[in-house]
Amino acid sequence: MRSAAPTGFAEALHAIPLGTTTGYAGATRYTATRSDFNQGRSTKLVAEALDGSDYISLNFYDLTQGGQLAPCEMPHEKVVTFVKAYSPDGHVDA
DSSP, X not given: XXXXXXXXXXXXXXXXXXXXXXXXXXXXXXXXXXXXXXXTTEEEEEEEETTSSOEEEEEEEEETTEEEEXXXXXXXXXXXHHHHHOEETTOOOO
């Protein structure tokens, strides 16, 4: 089910590099793959904990009425928390 993306979500999602990266969300190490479609107006993110303990999957749509988030069979809060927490290897906060 799609719902409005919270403030700052689009920026956090687009801070994750395109393609596949490894990094951390909290103490858990993940591999994450971000793909953009439709000239960047839609984004898919799939991430899996390297220890097999967690899985994240979502679609994000940049619509004229605002960003819409569509988690794939998981709670909205789970994907928001992951995207805001994920830090790819080599990423340095400004």
